[in-house]
Amino acid sequence: MTSVVKSPYTNEQVVAWLRGLLSVAWADGDFDPQEQDIITALTQELTIDTKLESFDKISPEELASVLKDDSVAAENFLRTAVMVAIADGTYSSVEDRLLHQFCQALGLQETALISLRQTLCDLPTEELDSVSATSSTDEEPQIDVLHPVREWLDGLDIHDPKVARFLCKMIPPQCPFERDVTLFGKKIVHIPPLCKLNPLYEQLVGLRFRALSYLADECHEDISEYC
Structure with a gap:
């Protein structure tokens, strides 16, 4: 899909950007059919080799360059x-390490990442205590x-149509319904809706809405496939 809107980023920057986002999406080792479809669409749109292995992960050094x-x-x-790291409702230590490496390579402050580490789903207790101590103050607790x-x-x-389309595909269009998991007719676990699990769900919804608005209002694209 080609947009008439001129991106402020070069094609090299956009490709590196999308490879970086895919690196985060793959950090947990999963590679489901939806992600394969997204990659195929991206490689075709960027008019590069359509083999999946050609659109691979990017190193922090390559991204920074x-x-x-x-x-x-x-x-x-x-x-x-x-946003991609938290789109599935969990934030893992492997995703945090990769984002830390990206942040260091790009020369950016880690203030937001320090706060986000409070939500890590698999951080060892001693490390969690260390993070809590780092982010707390002596004056009063941070609510x-x-x-x-x-x-x-x-x-x-949002200023680039390719990035906007990627985000619209990666972020779920609606909060998944809560459900019960049963075994032999007995409920063994209750799974709440994603919006109850993800403390940053509102930010995800807001970003997806801005991406859709950008594609519809500025790029004049048909966004029905994302709704």
Whole structure:
């Protein structure tokens, strides 16, 4: 799909950006059919080799060589990378390590990541205590420990159609329904809806809405396939 809107980013920056987002999406080792479909669509759109292995992960150093000199692009990339990391409702230590490496390579502050580490789903107890101590103050307890990352994520604007389409596909269009898991007719676990599990769900919804609005209002694209 070709857009008439001119992106402020070069094609090299967009390719590196999308490879970075895919690196985060793959950090947990999963590679489901939906992700394969997204990659295929991206490779075709970017008119590069359509073999999946050609659109591979990117190293922090390679990413920095393309984005580091553009501080706005680097900051917006990191925001979208965080959104991809939390899109499934969990934030893991392997995703955190990769985002830390990206942040270091791009020369960005880690204030938002420090707050986000409060939600790690698999951090060892001793490390969790260390994170809590780092982010706390002696004056008074911080009521909303995720306020810095909420505010930071809400500052993201969409300026590239390829990135917008990627986000519309990666972020679920609606909160998955809660459900019970039964075994031999007995309920063994209750799974709440994603919006109850993900403390940054509102930021995800807001980002997806901005991406859809950008594609519809500025790029004049048909967004029905994302709804």
